[in-house]
Amino acid sequence: MRILIIALAALAVFAAPSPARAGTGFELTWPVDGRVTRAFDSPESPYGAGHRGVDVVTTGGTVVVAAASGRVLFSGRVAGRGTVSVDHGNGWRTTYQPVSPWVPEGATVAAGDVLGRLLPGHCAATCLHWGLTDGETYLDPTGYLAMPVIRLLPRGSVPEPLPTLPAAVVSGTPVAGRVTSPFGMRRHPVTGVVKLHDGVDYAAACGTPVVAPSAGVVVSASFDGAYGYRVRIDHGGGVVMGYAHLQGLTVRAGASLDAGAALGTVGSTGLSTGCHLHWMAWRDGTLINPATLA
Ligand SMILES: [Zn+2]
Ligand SMILES: [Zn+2]
Structure with missing residues:
Protein backbone atom coordinates (compact mmCIF):
# COMPACT_ATOMS: atom_id res chain seq x y z
CA MET A 1 0.00 0.00 0.00
CA LEU A 145 -1.94 17.27 -26.79
CA ALA A 146 -5.15 15.31 -27.15
CA MET A 147 -3.70 12.85 -24.63
CA PRO A 148 -2.44 14.22 -21.30
CA VAL A 149 1.30 14.09 -20.67
CA ILE A 150 2.75 12.14 -17.78
CA ARG A 151 6.45 12.78 -17.52
CA LEU A 152 7.85 9.66 -15.95
CA LEU A 153 11.44 10.86 -15.85
CA PRO A 154 12.53 13.10 -12.98
CA ARG A 155 13.77 16.43 -14.28
CA GLY A 156 17.47 16.37 -15.06
CA SER A 157 17.80 12.60 -15.37
CA VAL A 158 19.53 11.25 -18.45
CA PRO A 159 17.57 8.61 -20.38
CA GLU A 160 19.12 5.56 -21.94
CA PRO A 161 20.67 6.53 -25.26
CA LEU A 162 19.09 4.92 -28.30
CA PRO A 163 21.09 2.36 -30.20
CA THR A 164 22.66 3.97 -33.24
CA LEU A 165 21.08 3.17 -36.59
CA PRO A 166 22.83 0.38 -38.46
CA ALA A 167 24.51 1.29 -41.72
CA ALA A 168 22.38 0.30 -44.70
CA VAL A 169 23.46 -3.11 -45.88
CA VAL A 170 21.87 -4.26 -49.09
CA SER A 171 21.86 -8.01 -49.21
CA GLY A 172 20.41 -8.32 -52.70
CA THR A 173 18.19 -6.62 -55.23
CA PRO A 174 14.53 -5.77 -54.47
CA VAL A 175 13.19 -7.96 -57.25
CA ALA A 176 14.27 -11.01 -59.21
CA GLY A 177 14.72 -9.78 -62.76
CA ARG A 178 17.24 -8.42 -65.26
CA VAL A 179 18.41 -4.81 -65.49
CA THR A 180 16.90 -3.24 -68.61
CA SER A 181 18.04 0.35 -68.01
CA PRO A 182 20.86 1.46 -65.71
CA PHE A 183 21.14 4.67 -63.72
CA GLY A 184 22.46 7.58 -65.79
CA MET A 185 21.74 9.85 -68.76
CA ARG A 186 19.42 8.38 -71.40
CA ARG A 187 16.68 9.23 -73.86
CA HIS A 188 13.37 8.69 -72.07
CA PRO A 189 11.38 5.89 -73.76
CA VAL A 190 8.07 7.77 -73.40
CA THR A 191 8.94 11.50 -73.64
CA GLY A 192 12.01 11.17 -75.96
CA VAL A 193 13.85 13.77 -73.87
CA VAL A 194 17.48 13.10 -72.89
CA LYS A 195 17.80 13.37 -69.12
CA LEU A 196 19.00 11.55 -66.05
CA HIS A 197 17.40 8.15 -65.56
CA ASP A 198 17.26 8.46 -61.78
CA GLY A 199 17.14 4.77 -60.92
CA VAL A 200 17.76 1.25 -62.13
CA ASP A 201 15.03 -0.58 -64.09
CA TYR A 202 14.40 -4.27 -63.53
CA ALA A 203 12.14 -6.08 -65.97
CA ALA A 204 9.78 -8.45 -64.19
CA ALA A 205 6.22 -9.63 -64.71
CA CYS A 206 3.49 -7.51 -63.13
CA GLY A 207 2.63 -9.06 -59.78
CA THR A 208 6.19 -10.19 -59.01
CA PRO A 209 6.87 -9.45 -55.32
CA VAL A 210 9.19 -6.52 -54.54
CA VAL A 211 11.08 -6.94 -51.27
CA ALA A 212 13.05 -4.62 -49.01
CA PRO A 213 16.73 -5.36 -49.73
CA SER A 214 17.50 -4.37 -46.14
CA ALA A 215 15.43 -3.53 -43.07
CA GLY A 216 13.93 -0.07 -42.78
CA VAL A 217 11.01 2.20 -42.05
CA VAL A 218 8.52 3.24 -44.74
CA VAL A 219 8.72 7.05 -45.07
CA SER A 220 6.12 7.35 -47.80
CA ALA A 221 3.72 5.14 -49.72
CA SER A 222 1.74 7.15 -52.24
CA PHE A 223 0.90 7.81 -55.90
CA ASP A 224 3.71 10.10 -57.10
CA GLY A 225 2.90 11.26 -60.62
CA ALA A 226 5.30 9.79 -63.18
CA TYR A 227 6.60 7.30 -60.59
CA GLY A 228 3.14 5.83 -60.17
CA TYR A 229 2.63 4.03 -56.87
CA ARG A 230 5.92 4.47 -55.06
CA VAL A 231 7.19 3.35 -51.67
CA ARG A 232 10.20 5.03 -50.08
CA ILE A 233 12.03 3.33 -47.22
CA ASP A 234 14.59 4.77 -44.81
CA HIS A 235 17.16 2.00 -44.45
CA GLY A 236 19.29 3.81 -41.87
CA GLY A 237 22.79 5.20 -42.23
CA GLY A 238 21.37 8.13 -44.23
CA VAL A 239 20.20 5.84 -47.04
CA VAL A 240 16.65 6.03 -48.39
CA MET A 241 15.47 3.89 -51.30
CA GLY A 242 12.47 4.23 -53.57
CA TYR A 243 10.46 1.54 -55.38
CA ALA A 244 8.34 2.93 -58.22
CA HIS A 245 5.60 1.91 -60.70
CA LEU A 246 4.17 -0.61 -58.17
CA GLN A 247 0.77 -2.17 -58.85
CA GLY A 248 -0.67 -0.62 -55.69
CA LEU A 249 0.16 0.14 -52.09
CA THR A 250 0.33 -2.67 -49.53
CA VAL A 251 2.46 -0.94 -46.86
CA ARG A 252 1.84 2.31 -45.01
CA ALA A 253 4.14 5.17 -43.98
CA GLY A 254 5.62 4.41 -40.57
CA ALA A 255 5.67 0.63 -41.03
CA SER A 256 8.90 -1.17 -40.10
CA LEU A 257 10.01 -3.80 -42.59
CA ASP A 258 12.56 -6.55 -42.09
CA ALA A 259 15.07 -7.34 -44.82
CA GLY A 260 13.29 -9.48 -47.40
CA ALA A 261 9.79 -8.34 -46.39
CA ALA A 262 7.38 -7.66 -49.28
CA LEU A 263 6.79 -3.94 -49.89
CA GLY A 264 4.57 -4.32 -52.98
CA THR A 265 4.40 -5.96 -56.39
CA VAL A 266 5.82 -4.99 -59.79
CA GLY A 267 3.39 -2.90 -61.83
CA SER A 268 3.30 -0.32 -64.61
CA THR A 269 1.65 2.66 -62.90
CA GLY A 270 2.69 6.24 -63.68
CA LEU A 271 4.81 7.06 -66.75
CA SER A 272 5.80 3.52 -67.73
CA THR A 273 5.98 1.45 -70.92
CA GLY A 274 5.50 -1.94 -69.29
CA CYS A 275 5.84 -3.99 -66.12
CA HIS A 276 9.10 -3.10 -64.38
CA LEU A 277 10.54 -1.89 -61.11
CA HIS A 278 12.25 1.51 -61.04
CA TRP A 279 14.63 1.31 -58.05
CA MET A 280 15.98 4.58 -56.62
CA ALA A 281 18.33 5.57 -53.80
CA TRP A 282 19.41 8.66 -51.91
CA ARG A 283 22.28 9.10 -49.47
CA ASP A 284 21.83 12.03 -47.07
CA GLY A 285 19.16 13.37 -49.40
CA THR A 286 21.30 13.22 -52.57
CA LEU A 287 20.19 10.95 -55.40
CA ILE A 288 22.68 8.11 -56.00
CA ASN A 289 22.87 5.00 -58.15
CA PRO A 290 21.27 2.17 -56.15
CA ALA A 291 23.50 -0.32 -57.95
CA THR A 292 26.43 1.09 -55.94
CA LEU A 293 24.73 -0.22 -52.77
CA ALA A 294 24.00 -3.73 -53.95
ZN1 LIG B 1 15.30 21.80 -27.21
ZN1 LIG C 1 13.22 3.69 -64.60
Missing part, protein backbone atom coordinates in the same frame (compact mmCIF):
# COMPACT_ATOMS: atom_id res chain seq x y z
CA ARG A 2 2.80 2.37 0.95
CA ILE A 3 4.47 1.63 -2.43
CA LEU A 4 1.23 2.48 -4.24
CA ILE A 5 0.93 5.80 -2.42
CA ILE A 6 4.54 6.66 -3.27
CA ALA A 7 3.92 5.73 -6.90
CA LEU A 8 0.80 7.92 -7.07
CA ALA A 9 2.65 10.79 -5.41
CA ALA A 10 5.44 10.43 -7.97
CA LEU A 11 2.93 10.55 -10.83
CA ALA A 12 1.34 13.64 -9.32
CA VAL A 13 4.74 15.34 -9.16
CA PHE A 14 5.71 14.52 -12.72
CA ALA A 15 2.32 14.89 -14.36
CA ALA A 16 2.72 17.97 -16.53
CA PRO A 17 0.14 20.73 -16.24
CA SER A 18 -2.34 20.90 -19.08
CA PRO A 19 -2.71 24.58 -20.02
CA ALA A 20 -4.62 23.81 -23.24
CA ARG A 21 -6.91 26.72 -23.84
CA ALA A 22 -10.48 25.54 -23.71
CA GLY A 23 -12.40 26.33 -26.83
CA THR A 24 -9.41 26.83 -29.16
CA GLY A 25 -10.22 23.52 -30.84
CA PHE A 26 -6.52 23.20 -31.59
CA GLU A 27 -5.22 19.75 -30.79
CA LEU A 28 -1.87 18.05 -31.33
CA THR A 29 -0.61 14.49 -31.42
CA TRP A 30 2.92 13.32 -30.58
CA PRO A 31 5.38 13.93 -33.46
CA VAL A 32 7.57 11.05 -32.30
CA ASP A 33 6.99 8.07 -30.07
CA GLY A 34 8.69 9.28 -26.94
CA ARG A 35 8.72 11.21 -23.71
CA VAL A 36 9.66 14.72 -22.67
CA THR A 37 13.16 15.07 -21.21
CA ARG A 38 13.41 18.85 -21.20
CA ALA A 39 10.38 20.96 -20.52
CA PHE A 40 9.27 24.23 -22.08
CA ASP A 41 10.69 27.32 -20.39
CA SER A 42 9.16 30.54 -21.62
CA PRO A 43 11.73 33.30 -22.24
CA GLU A 44 11.24 36.53 -20.27
CA SER A 45 11.86 38.64 -23.36
CA PRO A 46 11.82 37.87 -27.12
CA TYR A 47 15.61 37.46 -27.11
CA GLY A 48 15.96 36.18 -23.54
CA ALA A 49 17.21 32.82 -22.40
CA GLY A 50 14.69 30.00 -22.22
CA HIS A 51 13.75 26.78 -23.94
CA ARG A 52 11.31 27.63 -26.70
CA GLY A 53 9.90 24.15 -27.09
CA VAL A 54 10.10 20.71 -25.53
CA ASP A 55 12.67 18.00 -26.09
CA VAL A 56 11.16 14.58 -26.72
CA VAL A 57 13.50 11.62 -26.52
CA THR A 58 12.36 8.84 -28.78
CA THR A 59 11.62 5.41 -27.46
CA GLY A 60 10.51 4.11 -30.84
CA GLY A 61 11.63 4.78 -34.40
CA THR A 62 13.24 7.83 -35.86
CA VAL A 63 10.40 9.01 -38.10
CA VAL A 64 8.96 12.44 -37.24
CA VAL A 65 5.30 13.01 -38.09
CA ALA A 66 3.12 16.11 -38.27
CA ALA A 67 1.46 16.86 -34.92
CA ALA A 68 -1.61 18.26 -36.70
CA SER A 69 -2.79 18.80 -40.25
CA GLY A 70 -1.48 21.80 -42.14
CA ARG A 71 0.81 23.06 -44.85
CA VAL A 72 4.62 22.75 -44.85
CA LEU A 73 5.87 26.32 -44.42
CA PHE A 74 9.61 25.59 -44.24
CA SER A 75 11.66 22.51 -45.09
CA GLY A 76 15.41 23.01 -44.99
CA ARG A 77 18.16 24.22 -42.69
CA VAL A 78 18.09 26.90 -40.01
CA ALA A 79 21.55 27.77 -38.65
CA GLY A 80 22.80 24.44 -39.98
CA ARG A 81 20.01 22.42 -38.38
CA GLY A 82 17.54 20.44 -40.48
CA THR A 83 14.15 21.98 -39.76
CA VAL A 84 10.55 21.44 -40.79
CA SER A 85 7.81 23.83 -39.82
CA VAL A 86 4.12 23.37 -40.45
CA ASP A 87 1.47 26.07 -40.64
CA HIS A 88 -1.80 24.88 -39.09
CA GLY A 89 -3.81 27.99 -39.89
CA ASN A 90 -5.07 30.73 -37.54
CA GLY A 91 -1.46 31.62 -36.67
CA TRP A 92 -0.60 28.21 -35.21
CA ARG A 93 2.74 26.80 -36.28
CA THR A 94 4.76 23.78 -35.13
CA THR A 95 8.50 23.33 -35.69
CA TYR A 96 10.57 20.15 -35.64
CA GLN A 97 14.41 19.96 -35.26
CA PRO A 98 16.87 18.42 -36.04
CA VAL A 99 15.13 16.63 -38.87
CA SER A 100 16.22 15.46 -42.31
CA PRO A 101 13.15 16.73 -44.21
CA TRP A 102 11.15 14.52 -46.56
CA VAL A 103 8.41 16.94 -47.43
CA PRO A 104 8.62 19.89 -49.83
CA GLU A 105 7.52 23.38 -48.84
CA GLY A 106 3.89 23.92 -49.73
CA ALA A 107 2.94 20.25 -49.24
CA THR A 108 -0.31 19.58 -47.43
CA VAL A 109 0.07 17.16 -44.53
CA ALA A 110 -2.38 15.38 -42.28
CA ALA A 111 -1.71 14.67 -38.61
CA GLY A 112 0.55 11.61 -38.50
CA ASP A 113 2.06 12.14 -41.98
CA VAL A 114 5.82 11.64 -42.09
CA LEU A 115 7.78 14.93 -42.18
CA GLY A 116 11.28 13.49 -42.08
CA ARG A 117 13.83 11.53 -40.20
CA LEU A 118 15.06 12.53 -36.75
CA LEU A 119 18.77 13.33 -36.65
CA PRO A 120 21.06 13.13 -33.63
CA GLY A 121 22.61 16.26 -32.16
CA HIS A 122 20.07 18.07 -29.98
CA CYS A 123 20.48 15.99 -26.78
CA ALA A 124 22.92 13.40 -25.50
CA ALA A 125 20.33 10.84 -26.57
CA THR A 126 18.57 11.40 -29.91
CA CYS A 127 15.73 13.79 -29.25
CA LEU A 128 13.36 16.05 -31.10
CA HIS A 129 13.10 19.73 -30.30
CA TRP A 130 9.41 20.45 -30.83
CA GLY A 131 8.13 24.00 -30.85
CA LEU A 132 4.72 25.64 -31.07
CA THR A 133 3.99 29.27 -31.81
CA ASP A 134 0.76 31.24 -31.92
CA GLY A 135 1.72 34.25 -33.98
CA GLU A 136 4.84 35.62 -32.25
CA THR A 137 4.21 33.78 -28.98
CA TYR A 138 6.05 30.59 -28.07
CA LEU A 139 3.84 28.02 -26.37
CA ASP A 140 4.28 24.61 -24.75
CA PRO A 141 3.07 22.10 -27.40
CA THR A 142 2.42 19.43 -24.74
CA GLY A 143 -0.34 21.65 -23.41
CA TYR A 144 -2.26 21.03 -26.62
Whole structure:
Protein backbone atom coordinates (compact mmCIF):
# COMPACT_ATOMS: atom_id res chain seq x y z
CA MET A 1 0.00 0.00 0.00
CA ARG A 2 2.80 2.37 0.95
CA ILE A 3 4.47 1.63 -2.43
CA LEU A 4 1.23 2.48 -4.24
CA ILE A 5 0.93 5.80 -2.42
CA ILE A 6 4.54 6.66 -3.27
CA ALA A 7 3.92 5.73 -6.90
CA LEU A 8 0.80 7.92 -7.07
CA ALA A 9 2.65 10.79 -5.41
CA ALA A 10 5.44 10.43 -7.97
CA LEU A 11 2.93 10.55 -10.83
CA ALA A 12 1.34 13.64 -9.32
CA VAL A 13 4.74 15.34 -9.16
CA PHE A 14 5.71 14.52 -12.72
CA ALA A 15 2.32 14.89 -14.36
CA ALA A 16 2.72 17.97 -16.53
CA PRO A 17 0.14 20.73 -16.24
CA SER A 18 -2.34 20.90 -19.08
CA PRO A 19 -2.71 24.58 -20.02
CA ALA A 20 -4.62 23.81 -23.24
CA ARG A 21 -6.91 26.72 -23.84
CA ALA A 22 -10.48 25.54 -23.71
CA GLY A 23 -12.40 26.33 -26.83
CA THR A 24 -9.41 26.83 -29.16
CA GLY A 25 -10.22 23.52 -30.84
CA PHE A 26 -6.52 23.20 -31.59
CA GLU A 27 -5.22 19.75 -30.79
CA LEU A 28 -1.87 18.05 -31.33
CA THR A 29 -0.61 14.49 -31.42
CA TRP A 30 2.92 13.32 -30.58
CA PRO A 31 5.38 13.93 -33.46
CA VAL A 32 7.57 11.05 -32.30
CA ASP A 33 6.99 8.07 -30.07
CA GLY A 34 8.69 9.28 -26.94
CA ARG A 35 8.72 11.21 -23.71
CA VAL A 36 9.66 14.72 -22.67
CA THR A 37 13.16 15.07 -21.21
CA ARG A 38 13.41 18.85 -21.20
CA ALA A 39 10.38 20.96 -20.52
CA PHE A 40 9.27 24.23 -22.08
CA ASP A 41 10.69 27.32 -20.39
CA SER A 42 9.16 30.54 -21.62
CA PRO A 43 11.73 33.30 -22.24
CA GLU A 44 11.24 36.53 -20.27
CA SER A 45 11.86 38.64 -23.36
CA PRO A 46 11.82 37.87 -27.12
CA TYR A 47 15.61 37.46 -27.11
CA GLY A 48 15.96 36.18 -23.54
CA ALA A 49 17.21 32.82 -22.40
CA GLY A 50 14.69 30.00 -22.22
CA HIS A 51 13.75 26.78 -23.94
CA ARG A 52 11.31 27.63 -26.70
CA GLY A 53 9.90 24.15 -27.09
CA VAL A 54 10.10 20.71 -25.53
CA ASP A 55 12.67 18.00 -26.09
CA VAL A 56 11.16 14.58 -26.72
CA VAL A 57 13.50 11.62 -26.52
CA THR A 58 12.36 8.84 -28.78
CA THR A 59 11.62 5.41 -27.46
CA GLY A 60 10.51 4.11 -30.84
CA GLY A 61 11.63 4.78 -34.40
CA THR A 62 13.24 7.83 -35.86
CA VAL A 63 10.40 9.01 -38.10
CA VAL A 64 8.96 12.44 -37.24
CA VAL A 65 5.30 13.01 -38.09
CA ALA A 66 3.12 16.11 -38.27
CA ALA A 67 1.46 16.86 -34.92
CA ALA A 68 -1.61 18.26 -36.70
CA SER A 69 -2.79 18.80 -40.25
CA GLY A 70 -1.48 21.80 -42.14
CA ARG A 71 0.81 23.06 -44.85
CA VAL A 72 4.62 22.75 -44.85
CA LEU A 73 5.87 26.32 -44.42
CA PHE A 74 9.61 25.59 -44.24
CA SER A 75 11.66 22.51 -45.09
CA GLY A 76 15.41 23.01 -44.99
CA ARG A 77 18.16 24.22 -42.69
CA VAL A 78 18.09 26.90 -40.01
CA ALA A 79 21.55 27.77 -38.65
CA GLY A 80 22.80 24.44 -39.98
CA ARG A 81 20.01 22.42 -38.38
CA GLY A 82 17.54 20.44 -40.48
CA THR A 83 14.15 21.98 -39.76
CA VAL A 84 10.55 21.44 -40.79
CA SER A 85 7.81 23.83 -39.82
CA VAL A 86 4.12 23.37 -40.45
CA ASP A 87 1.47 26.07 -40.64
CA HIS A 88 -1.80 24.88 -39.09
CA GLY A 89 -3.81 27.99 -39.89
CA ASN A 90 -5.07 30.73 -37.54
CA GLY A 91 -1.46 31.62 -36.67
CA TRP A 92 -0.60 28.21 -35.21
CA ARG A 93 2.74 26.80 -36.28
CA THR A 94 4.76 23.78 -35.13
CA THR A 95 8.50 23.33 -35.69
CA TYR A 96 10.57 20.15 -35.64
CA GLN A 97 14.41 19.96 -35.26
CA PRO A 98 16.87 18.42 -36.04
CA VAL A 99 15.13 16.63 -38.87
CA SER A 100 16.22 15.46 -42.31
CA PRO A 101 13.15 16.73 -44.21
CA TRP A 102 11.15 14.52 -46.56
CA VAL A 103 8.41 16.94 -47.43
CA PRO A 104 8.62 19.89 -49.83
CA GLU A 105 7.52 23.38 -48.84
CA GLY A 106 3.89 23.92 -49.73
CA ALA A 107 2.94 20.25 -49.24
CA THR A 108 -0.31 19.58 -47.43
CA VAL A 109 0.07 17.16 -44.53
CA ALA A 110 -2.38 15.38 -42.28
CA ALA A 111 -1.71 14.67 -38.61
CA GLY A 112 0.55 11.61 -38.50
CA ASP A 113 2.06 12.14 -41.98
CA VAL A 114 5.82 11.64 -42.09
CA LEU A 115 7.78 14.93 -42.18
CA GLY A 116 11.28 13.49 -42.08
CA ARG A 117 13.83 11.53 -40.20
CA LEU A 118 15.06 12.53 -36.75
CA LEU A 119 18.77 13.33 -36.65
CA PRO A 120 21.06 13.13 -33.63
CA GLY A 121 22.61 16.26 -32.16
CA HIS A 122 20.07 18.07 -29.98
CA CYS A 123 20.48 15.99 -26.78
CA ALA A 124 22.92 13.40 -25.50
CA ALA A 125 20.33 10.84 -26.57
CA THR A 126 18.57 11.40 -29.91
CA CYS A 127 15.73 13.79 -29.25
CA LEU A 128 13.36 16.05 -31.10
CA HIS A 129 13.10 19.73 -30.30
CA TRP A 130 9.41 20.45 -30.83
CA GLY A 131 8.13 24.00 -30.85
CA LEU A 132 4.72 25.64 -31.07
CA THR A 133 3.99 29.27 -31.81
CA ASP A 134 0.76 31.24 -31.92
CA GLY A 135 1.72 34.25 -33.98
CA GLU A 136 4.84 35.62 -32.25
CA THR A 137 4.21 33.78 -28.98
CA TYR A 138 6.05 30.59 -28.07
CA LEU A 139 3.84 28.02 -26.37
CA ASP A 140 4.28 24.61 -24.75
CA PRO A 141 3.07 22.10 -27.40
CA THR A 142 2.42 19.43 -24.74
CA GLY A 143 -0.34 21.65 -23.41
CA TYR A 144 -2.26 21.03 -26.62
CA LEU A 145 -1.94 17.27 -26.79
CA ALA A 146 -5.15 15.31 -27.15
CA MET A 147 -3.70 12.85 -24.63
CA PRO A 148 -2.44 14.22 -21.30
CA VAL A 149 1.30 14.09 -20.67
CA ILE A 150 2.75 12.14 -17.78
CA ARG A 151 6.45 12.78 -17.52
CA LEU A 152 7.85 9.66 -15.95
CA LEU A 153 11.44 10.86 -15.85
CA PRO A 154 12.53 13.10 -12.98
CA ARG A 155 13.77 16.43 -14.28
CA GLY A 156 17.47 16.37 -15.06
CA SER A 157 17.80 12.60 -15.37
CA VAL A 158 19.53 11.25 -18.45
CA PRO A 159 17.57 8.61 -20.38
CA GLU A 160 19.12 5.56 -21.94
CA PRO A 161 20.67 6.53 -25.26
CA LEU A 162 19.09 4.92 -28.30
CA PRO A 163 21.09 2.36 -30.20
CA THR A 164 22.66 3.97 -33.24
CA LEU A 165 21.08 3.17 -36.59
CA PRO A 166 22.83 0.38 -38.46
CA ALA A 167 24.51 1.29 -41.72
CA ALA A 168 22.38 0.30 -44.70
CA VAL A 169 23.46 -3.11 -45.88
CA VAL A 170 21.87 -4.26 -49.09
CA SER A 171 21.86 -8.01 -49.21
CA GLY A 172 20.41 -8.32 -52.70
CA THR A 173 18.19 -6.62 -55.23
CA PRO A 174 14.53 -5.77 -54.47
CA VAL A 175 13.19 -7.96 -57.25
CA ALA A 176 14.27 -11.01 -59.21
CA GLY A 177 14.72 -9.78 -62.76
CA ARG A 178 17.24 -8.42 -65.26
CA VAL A 179 18.41 -4.81 -65.49
CA THR A 180 16.90 -3.24 -68.61
CA SER A 181 18.04 0.35 -68.01
CA PRO A 182 20.86 1.46 -65.71
CA PHE A 183 21.14 4.67 -63.72
CA GLY A 184 22.46 7.58 -65.79
CA MET A 185 21.74 9.85 -68.76
CA ARG A 186 19.42 8.38 -71.40
CA ARG A 187 16.68 9.23 -73.86
CA HIS A 188 13.37 8.69 -72.07
CA PRO A 189 11.38 5.89 -73.76
CA VAL A 190 8.07 7.77 -73.40
CA THR A 191 8.94 11.50 -73.64
CA GLY A 192 12.01 11.17 -75.96
CA VAL A 193 13.85 13.77 -73.87
CA VAL A 194 17.48 13.10 -72.89
CA LYS A 195 17.80 13.37 -69.12
CA LEU A 196 19.00 11.55 -66.05
CA HIS A 197 17.40 8.15 -65.56
CA ASP A 198 17.26 8.46 -61.78
CA GLY A 199 17.14 4.77 -60.92
CA VAL A 200 17.76 1.25 -62.13
CA ASP A 201 15.03 -0.58 -64.09
CA TYR A 202 14.40 -4.27 -63.53
CA ALA A 203 12.14 -6.08 -65.97
CA ALA A 204 9.78 -8.45 -64.19
CA ALA A 205 6.22 -9.63 -64.71
CA CYS A 206 3.49 -7.51 -63.13
CA GLY A 207 2.63 -9.06 -59.78
CA THR A 208 6.19 -10.19 -59.01
CA PRO A 209 6.87 -9.45 -55.32
CA VAL A 210 9.19 -6.52 -54.54
CA VAL A 211 11.08 -6.94 -51.27
CA ALA A 212 13.05 -4.62 -49.01
CA PRO A 213 16.73 -5.36 -49.73
CA SER A 214 17.50 -4.37 -46.14
CA ALA A 215 15.43 -3.53 -43.07
CA GLY A 216 13.93 -0.07 -42.78
CA VAL A 217 11.01 2.20 -42.05
CA VAL A 218 8.52 3.24 -44.74
CA VAL A 219 8.72 7.05 -45.07
CA SER A 220 6.12 7.35 -47.80
CA ALA A 221 3.72 5.14 -49.72
CA SER A 222 1.74 7.15 -52.24
CA PHE A 223 0.90 7.81 -55.90
CA ASP A 224 3.71 10.10 -57.10
CA GLY A 225 2.90 11.26 -60.62
CA ALA A 226 5.30 9.79 -63.18
CA TYR A 227 6.60 7.30 -60.59
CA GLY A 228 3.14 5.83 -60.17
CA TYR A 229 2.63 4.03 -56.87
CA ARG A 230 5.92 4.47 -55.06
CA VAL A 231 7.19 3.35 -51.67
CA ARG A 232 10.20 5.03 -50.08
CA ILE A 233 12.03 3.33 -47.22
CA ASP A 234 14.59 4.77 -44.81
CA HIS A 235 17.16 2.00 -44.45
CA GLY A 236 19.29 3.81 -41.87
CA GLY A 237 22.79 5.20 -42.23
CA GLY A 238 21.37 8.13 -44.23
CA VAL A 239 20.20 5.84 -47.04
CA VAL A 240 16.65 6.03 -48.39
CA MET A 241 15.47 3.89 -51.30
CA GLY A 242 12.47 4.23 -53.57
CA TYR A 243 10.46 1.54 -55.38
CA ALA A 244 8.34 2.93 -58.22
CA HIS A 245 5.60 1.91 -60.70
CA LEU A 246 4.17 -0.61 -58.17
CA GLN A 247 0.77 -2.17 -58.85
CA GLY A 248 -0.67 -0.62 -55.69
CA LEU A 249 0.16 0.14 -52.09
CA THR A 250 0.33 -2.67 -49.53
CA VAL A 251 2.46 -0.94 -46.86
CA ARG A 252 1.84 2.31 -45.01
CA ALA A 253 4.14 5.17 -43.98
CA GLY A 254 5.62 4.41 -40.57
CA ALA A 255 5.67 0.63 -41.03
CA SER A 256 8.90 -1.17 -40.10
CA LEU A 257 10.01 -3.80 -42.59
CA ASP A 258 12.56 -6.55 -42.09
CA ALA A 259 15.07 -7.34 -44.82
CA GLY A 260 13.29 -9.48 -47.40
CA ALA A 261 9.79 -8.34 -46.39
CA ALA A 262 7.38 -7.66 -49.28
CA LEU A 263 6.79 -3.94 -49.89
CA GLY A 264 4.57 -4.32 -52.98
CA THR A 265 4.40 -5.96 -56.39
CA VAL A 266 5.82 -4.99 -59.79
CA GLY A 267 3.39 -2.90 -61.83
CA SER A 268 3.30 -0.32 -64.61
CA THR A 269 1.65 2.66 -62.90
CA GLY A 270 2.69 6.24 -63.68
CA LEU A 271 4.81 7.06 -66.75
CA SER A 272 5.80 3.52 -67.73
CA THR A 273 5.98 1.45 -70.92
CA GLY A 274 5.50 -1.94 -69.29
CA CYS A 275 5.84 -3.99 -66.12
CA HIS A 276 9.10 -3.10 -64.38
CA LEU A 277 10.54 -1.89 -61.11
CA HIS A 278 12.25 1.51 -61.04
CA TRP A 279 14.63 1.31 -58.05
CA MET A 280 15.98 4.58 -56.62
CA ALA A 281 18.33 5.57 -53.80
CA TRP A 282 19.41 8.66 -51.91
CA ARG A 283 22.28 9.10 -49.47
CA ASP A 284 21.83 12.03 -47.07
CA GLY A 285 19.16 13.37 -49.40
CA THR A 286 21.30 13.22 -52.57
CA LEU A 287 20.19 10.95 -55.40
CA ILE A 288 22.68 8.11 -56.00
CA ASN A 289 22.87 5.00 -58.15
CA PRO A 290 21.27 2.17 -56.15
CA ALA A 291 23.50 -0.32 -57.95
CA THR A 292 26.43 1.09 -55.94
CA LEU A 293 24.73 -0.22 -52.77
CA ALA A 294 24.00 -3.73 -53.95
ZN1 LIG B 1 15.30 21.80 -27.21
ZN1 LIG C 1 13.22 3.69 -64.60
